[in-house]
Amino acid sequence: MPSLLPRLWYPIFLSPMLGVVTPKMVAGVSEGGGLGGLPLGGLSREKAHQLITETKKLTNKIFAVNLFTNAEPDLDKNQEAIDKMRIFISEILVQKKWAGNLDFEYHFYSYPDLIDLIIEEGVQAVSFTFGMLNEASVRKLKAHNISLIGTATCAEEARLIESSGADMIVAQGIEAGGHRATFVDGELPQIKLIPLLNEITKTVKIPVVAAGGIYDESTMNAAFQAGAKGVQIGSYFIPAKESLASDTYRKILKGSTENSTTLTKSFSGRWARGIKNEFIKMTEGMDVPDYPIQNILTREMRNLAKSHNDYEYTSLWAGQNAGFAKTGTTSQIMDELIHIYKTIKH
């Protein structure tokens, strides 16, 4: 199988950011010679089909689709926490005078339903986070020469991903915005990007791509110096013209500093880095149901908060360097990153 990196002009990946990245952004980065990442995590087959079709209309260059490979939660074990959380959220809605429906019905579109679609649509690369692809999916995707990119937050996860047959690892440092990819049991690994790269590049033979806080010459250079073969960049692209980010999200991001974000399970039940706000503070110490149950439970509140332009009650995923992000089209941001890459490599 031809490996992925030599097929790109530049080893610059757009983070697949659910709720932010659009087909236009994916095409913008892939057309610029990097790898666009189309987020499909938790989406239905119909929605995924629509997004892939849209992206293919905009570019015939290689792009990756991104899947959530999380384990399913135990509903019975979570029942008590679910009941308490529903009451807690309904009290917030009453207090805010927001009319909403908090009926809870568990449903999650899991990734195996998308594997055939990905193959039929001729997608050439699949990245995944929150776990590993199952053996059947790996076999099917590899039989069609599709490159597999797994996400790791510690050396043990990188080792497991490599042994499952993946072609590349994204090393996600603790600086990164959005959800932690972590899937090994135990304490959450909280390793900064550079020590993480040092560990992972010693552990695996497949290429490692660095993610977390990369946006300028010093951060990009540090990643390559620590053995990365590519960089994956997310927060820096959030304010792109073609992104789904609202005006308020962009404004809050712009005003953020290195201490504006925190790790929280409050909105989804899975650790993620986002801008500190009231809901995160209020849920400190509470028993939060597992992912994706909590994500489903908070959905109505998050949507209501967005529609009322009240960003204290919705997630604003952002990395520790998100405050440096600038506006512009995806192509302009990509050109700037290419310029930085060329400066480093010459």
Ligand SMILES: Cc1cc2nc3c(=O)[nH]c(=O)nc-3n(C[C@H](O)[C@H](O)[C@H](O)COP(=O)(O)O)c2cc1C
């Ligand atoms: C708003 C947002 C949404 C994200 N959504 C996803 C996602 O759907 N799938 C995924 O693999 N990673 C997701 N991530 C994590 C990124 O892949 C990556 O680790 C991160 O953007 C790198 O750090 P940076 O934001 O500091 O550049 C998301 C990150 C952000 C900021």
